Amino acid sequence: MNGPLSARQKGFWASNKWLLLRRGNQLAILALFLLGPLAGIWLIKGNLSASLFLDTLPMSDPYLLLQVMFSGHLPESMALIGGLIVLIFYLLVGGRSYCSWVCPLNIITDGASWLQRRWGIQPRGNLSRDLRFWLLGLSLLLALMGGSLLWELVNPVTLIQRGLIYGSVAVWGAVLALFLFELLVSQRGWCSHLCPTGAFYSLLTLRAPLRVSTPRRSACDDCLDCFKVCPEPQIIKPVVKGEQGSSTIIDSSVCTNCGRCIDVCNQHVFQFSTRFNRREEPVNEENSS
């Protein structure tokens, strides 16, 4: 559980800051796209696959462009420039920031995960976290062999964001299906195990400057709050419990930079930092707990 504990000790804002900022960002992006069709204010057109901001700045999904190129079409320069802009942005902030700060599916899977913790549901589905890379390969293979974007016929990521932005009614069926899958079949089954979009973006994370670091890791009191809320909990322990002198940066490419660990930790172990800042703070045991 995120903490009643951390909320009591740190206050509501400090223990929910990054979560609220992320939700705000995710909803603001959807709202920005809906402002045009609903209110006639056209700041941005298109959807997360490809868009045009203020009629000048193109953005497009590099993973989708890769599929297009595998299926045998060289996109025009507008899509390529848009893809390059998005690519550079995520190389800087970490590819999987897309997952936790932009992708609307994150709201669904975080919601399911929250309910699991509240109600004590423990789905038994046990998928390998490597499957997403297999699916990434499969989507590109399907494009190559089929000569068209076969994966995009079933890709829940593009399907749901497009449906939300273009006012589909049937998309709510897909939303419900994904929610129930995450809630009852496999915990974070889609986002942390299967999603090839996330797998692709994790490849962009490899040398991202923006990272979560653990400068006060020696203050850890083993409460496991971070472990419970983290979508990729396997990446925490090697760093937090790392030997003296080892890197304090959570440098795994699957880290989504969601910052929820920063929120829930009462010991202020985590903070956003850069990958170059490997400084470890000396912790005074008496003051910290």
Place this chain on the structure above:
Amino acid sequence: MTEQTRQPTSAEITRRRFLHNVLKAAGGVSVLGMGVALYGSQAQALPAWAIRPPGALPEEDFLAACLRCGLCVRECPYDTLRLADLLEPLPLGTPYFVARLTPCEMCEDIPCVVACPSGALDKALTNIDDARMGTAVMVDQENCLAYRGLRCEVCYNVCPLQGEAIKLEMQSNPRGTGHARFIPMTYADTCTGCGKCEEACITEKASIKVLPEQLARGQAGSHYRIGWDEKEKAGGSLIGEEPQHQYNMPEGMQYDFDEGLQPQSTNPFSGNPLESLNRRSEESQP
């Protein structure tokens, strides 16, 4: 260490587990891949009533190029275009329109094509009259009012290429009402497939429809040469003076298809009508 026993070493266990996991993942993923490919072979068919925006690449290439972003939909000033939604029998997320509901208004600046970031709508299309979204076909002569001899011509009047893509042809009315029929004739070489005719057709179900080009059109053999065209191109006959055909029959004989070689019959009818009249009067004499 227990090197001597046949217990597998930890490295062997890791390797086994690794291989086991790889095979499991490969199996699952290939089943999923088969499923998606099979589903795709059905789900990627475009129904005949769905028409792609102007400048769309041939369907196969279009499905490789389209990003499904909907920028063409947003730029369409008449809300003609829409994106295929879930549960619709079209390739998911791709743009189309239905002529009977909202036809293409053929904007001169073609904003949908300009908006397309990927080139699925080809920017080589700069004159909307060159668009080939489909081909208008008179699909039901039995129900078309013009064929019944009534004055309708609505399809002709709404056609943006009036007199080129749809022409009126005057025909005599076999019912003999004294009024000619004005038959709308479609011409595929100029029709853009905008669908205005299908939208406007006043019969309850449209008697003129826009169909995908591959459904609407036939094709003469690629080896066909039209004699008079070739003659005109060459500026004269290609085979020289056509010789008079010669029939070389035995003297006084002729060839009949059923009877074979026959003695040449003499024509019972003379070129002079007076002769037969005279003959009849001779026969009638006792």
